[in-house]
Amino acid sequence: MSDIQSQLPTILHHNTIAKLEYDKLLIGDRRVYPFEKKYVVANNVFEAASAIKNMVTQGGGPLEVALLSLIMIARQNGKDEKAFREGVKALSLARPTNTTMARELNNLLSDILKAFDDDDFIFKVVKIVNCKLSYYDYLYDKMSDYGKTLIDNNDGILTTCFPEHSFFLSIYKAREEGKSFCVYAPETRPYLQGARLTAASLAEMGFEHYLITDNMVGTFMGLGKINKYMTAVDLALKDYTVVNKIGTLQNAICANYYNIPYYPFSISFDETKDNIRDVEIEYRDSKEVKLFKGVKTTSDEVRAIYPCFDIIPSKLVTGIVTPDGVRR
Structure with a gap:
């Protein structure tokens, strides 16, 4: 290994x-x-x-x-x-x-x-x-060698859900180079991966960070606290459209509005998928939206819906971090 x-x-x-x-x-x-x-x-x-x-x-x-x-x-x-x-x-x-x-x-x-x-x-x-x-x-x-170059001193970096290996390696290497920065992790409803996995991991490794709720992103971008957006992706298409956890799209739209670059990490592109019509978006049981760890958050008669993933158009993506470099 x-x-x-x-x-x-x-x-x-x-x-x-x-x-x-x-x-x-x-x-x-x-x-x-x-x-x-x-x-x-x-x-x-x-x-x-x-x-x-x-x-x-x-x-x-x-x-x-x-x-x-x-x-x-x-x-x-x-x-x-x-x-x-x-x-x-x-x-x-x-x-x-x-x-x-x-x-x-x-x-x-x-x-x-x-x-x-x-x-x-x-x-x-x-x-x-x-x-x-x-x-x-x-x-x-290898991806993190490219990812670390996108991080500058005093950056405020937003992520979504759990950004996985290459993101954590990127911020580790950036810190080793003497860069200081702060990572903002939205909680990521309904499973709270941002709170339970990302923020907890940032705290474990001693990175400066803030846990925020999912609806705080626009505010912190508007205040100038966030100036980079970096995530993992579940799928990257040939036309540079990416698919990631629900919530990624709204953050990418906010980033675009405030001229904040968005850099997702992807090991490979699915060459069998030309565009969004080829993507199957998973829908999970809507009951998961009305619960957290078995505790009800609303009444039984409330209707809910739960698409797991967002499709982020290529025009919102600044560049995709791959093992071969940042593809733009």
Whole structure:
């Protein structure tokens, strides 16, 4: 593995995201973080897919869970092509908007099927998966080398939801270069990933930060406190349209109004999607809008709706931070 763990908050460490206990997978439960630090046990690939669908992990977490699930399938089923194909299908369908996991699994499936000819098949699958995990660490690190150059001294940086590896590596490296800045993290309703994951991680690593409510962004931009906007993305299209957590669009519109640059991070573009008509936006159970950690926030008869993701047009994107540089 690339040595980036010391530059990341605990929630992004490999063993916190997920870890194998031979043929069972333990998945870090982000739904209860930072109040509890526990794992959900997946006894098979279908339970792993269910955990992804049920938001046990999110953002970049499902990709790592999916990769480790390939080892679990190998240890439980050996050289069973049907088991691998069904497992890959179940994982790919768990979160339909973010296609990185599905694309990567389908690419690796061919490598695994070729490994059926190997005498030490399970060892070969472990090697394939670990090489891929190391490669993603390399990509996160490379992206952050570009991301850090976009951060200036005394910046006020807004993010949305949980910005994942490359953002945290970028601000770590910027601080190491002597830059001072403040990160503003909106709480991100209804799961409060901004409050529970982002702000808690910023505090853990000693970064200057403020937790704000989702409807404070325009005010702080108008006051001149925020002058950069940086997020992860769940999907990047060929036309530079990006898809990210609900709330990203309204913040990008505000940023555009106040002439604030918006730089999302994306490992790759989905070359199969030409424009927004090709994007499937996931809708979750509307009950999640009316609850927080099981506590009702309104009456039962109230109707709610919950699209998980925003589509942000390319005209609102200043540049996309990729492993090959900032693409504009």
